[in-house]
Amino acid sequence: xxxxxxxxxxxxxxxxxxxxxxxxxxxxxxxxxxxxxxxxxxxxxxxxxxxxxxxxxxxxxxxxxxxxxxxxxxxxxxxxxxxxxxxxxxxxxxxxxxxxxxxxxxxxxxxxxxxxxxxxxxxxxxxxxxxxxxxxxxxxxxxxxxxxxxxxxxxxxxxxxxxxxxxxxxxxxxxxxxxxxxxxxxxxxxxxxxxxxxxxxxxxxxxxxxxxxxxxxxxxxxxxxxxxxxxxxxxxxxxxxxxxxxxxxxxxxxxxxxxxxxxxxxxxxxxxxxxxxxxxxxxxxxxxxxxxxxxxxxxxxxxxxxxxxxxxxxxxxxxxxxxxxxxxxxxxxxxxxxxxxxxxxxxxxxxxxxxxxxxxxxxxxxxxxxxxxxxxxxxxxxxxxxxxxxxxxx
Ligand code: FAS
Ligand code: PHB
Numbered sequence: 001x002x003x004x005x006x007x008x009x010x011x012x013x014x015x016x017x018x019x020x021x022x023x024x025x026x027x028x029x030x031x032x033x034x035x036x037x038x039x040x041x042x043x044x045x046x047x048x049x050x051x052x053x054x055x056x057x058x059x060x061x062x063x064x065x066x067x068x069x070x071x072x073x074x075x076x077x078x079x080x081x082x083x084x085x086x087x088x089x090x091x092x093x094x095x096x097x098x099x100x101x102x103x104x105x106x107x108x109x110x111x112x113x114x115x116x117x118x119x120x121x122x123x124x125x126x127x128x129x130x131x132x133x134x135x136x137x138x139x140x141x142x143x144x145x146x147x148x149x150x151x152x153x154x155x156x157x158x159x160x161x162x163x164x165x166x167x168x169x170x171x172x173x174x175x176x177x178x179x180x181x182x183x184x185x186x187x188x189x190x191x192x193x194x195x196x197x198x199x200x201x202x203x204x205x206x207x208x209x210x211x212x213x214x215x216x217x218x219x220x221x222x223x224x225x226x227x228x229x230x231x232x233x234x235x236x237x238x239x240x241x242x243x244x245x246x247x248x249x250x251x252x253x254x255x256x257x258x259x260x261x262x263x264x265x266x267x268x269x270x271x272x273x274x275x276x277x278x279x280x281x282x283x284x285x286x287x288x289x290x291x292x293x294x295x296x297x298x299x300x301x302x303x304x305x306x307x308x309x310x311x312x313x314x315x316x317x318x319x320x321x322x323x324x325x326x327x328x329x330x331x332x333x334x335x336x337x338x339x340x341x342x343x344x345x346x347x348x349x350x351x352x353x354x355x356x357x358x359x360x361x362x363x364x365x366x367x368x369x370x371x372x373x374x375x376x377x378x379x380x381x382x383x384x385x386x387x388x389x390x391x392x393x394x
């Protein structure tokens with residue numbers, strides 16, 4: 001016995017991409033069903049991004065979920081690049097007139113879930129065996145198992161918001177799909193600790209032992225990262241080792257201000273650059289990590305997902321409320337144009353700020369020369385700044 005559900009847009013994946021899409025569509029009177037293989041508490045527990053571009057803040061304001069963000073988010077007007085003891089501040093506001101906001105992805109996800117639950121959103125959690133059907137027809141559908149029962153969602157469009165490990169991307173035939181990938185020969189080990197941040201602004205540091213990032217979640221909670229070996233596990237990094245390396249890589253002046261403590265979250269993330277083209281196949285639209293991945297160096301993953309959703313929601317709303325399909329027809333080409341520029345920035349900053357095991361002495365000198373050039377050139381600093389605050393939507 002199959003249980004049939006009907007909606008206008010079936011959204012596979014209830015992370016930030018899927019949740020924001022459902023919220024923007026609902027605000028315009030467009031109905032959706034949100035599926036996820038996990039449940040709300042699991043999704044909200046994932047610690048990920050921490051920095052929001054002004055475009056992301058604008059999208060959350062437009063979605064009507066920004067009140068806590070404005071109350072608790074921390075505006076940041078610049079950040080530091082550190083290189084073997086030398087420091088250079090990228091003056092975001094001075095160079096671009098824009099700032100960024102420190103507000104964790106966990107909080108964004110909670111705000112979106114709260115809004116969707118209040119609006120009576122139809123969620124299907126803990127789904128299994130998700131299969132997308134008839135994507136090239138006017139009546140696509142999404143089949144899945146939930147609570148031991150087969151379900152089938154009949155819809156007009158399917159939004160693939162199911163992340164890098166989802167099933168939507170692979171619903172595009174291999175003869176159509178093109179993928180581009182670069183895996184980095186290291187990972188990031190991240191911790192959360194309830195101690196005041198070592199600095200008011202973020203510090204990205206390249207030290208001969210490796211990269212380190214000092215970030216935060218609030219004035220009493222810090223988010224810190226160190227570059228680690230690609231095969232490292234959390235167990236390889238007891239707090240004592242983390243603090244020793246983190247202090248060394250930040251340099252003695254900053255380390256003197258560091259307040260250490262017991263971490264209450266610790267995770268290792270691999271780094272990769274990845275793009276899948278096209279981001280539309282028939283009536284399937286890919287958005288967010290389902291279509292692209294960036295190394296977290298440029299703080300772009302979540303922000304890029306939000307940019308996709310702003311363009312996709314505009315196209316779907318224009319279709320339903322104005323009967324026009326121009327935005328939908330141009331979605332893949334216009335969104336990919338911006339995706340590749342963001343991939344470039346994230347790749348460039350990752351190349352500059354990390355120790356690559358097979359870098360020659362010449363390449364190490366090139367890293368230092370690049371840093372010295374950025375520190376001495378307003379034009380070079382402005383290039384970093386305009387990418388960091390977020391490129392125009394199109
Ligand atoms: P998500 O992966 O967040 O959500 C996809 C959802 O789809 C998940 O809830 C999953 O359960 C669900 N799903 C998967 N397969 C499914 C299936 N078959 N059926 C139904 N549902 C399915 N970005 C930054 O900007 N800064 C950072 O510091 C940063 N750190 C990160 C650290 C880690 C470990 C990871 C993995 C990512 C990090 N990112 C960071 C990127 C991250 O924030 C993503 O860009 C963001 O979560 C993208 O959101 P979604 O596209 O919604 O994908
Ligand atoms: C974070 O606070 O988690 C963070 C900030 C900036 C980055 C990556 C992660 O580039």
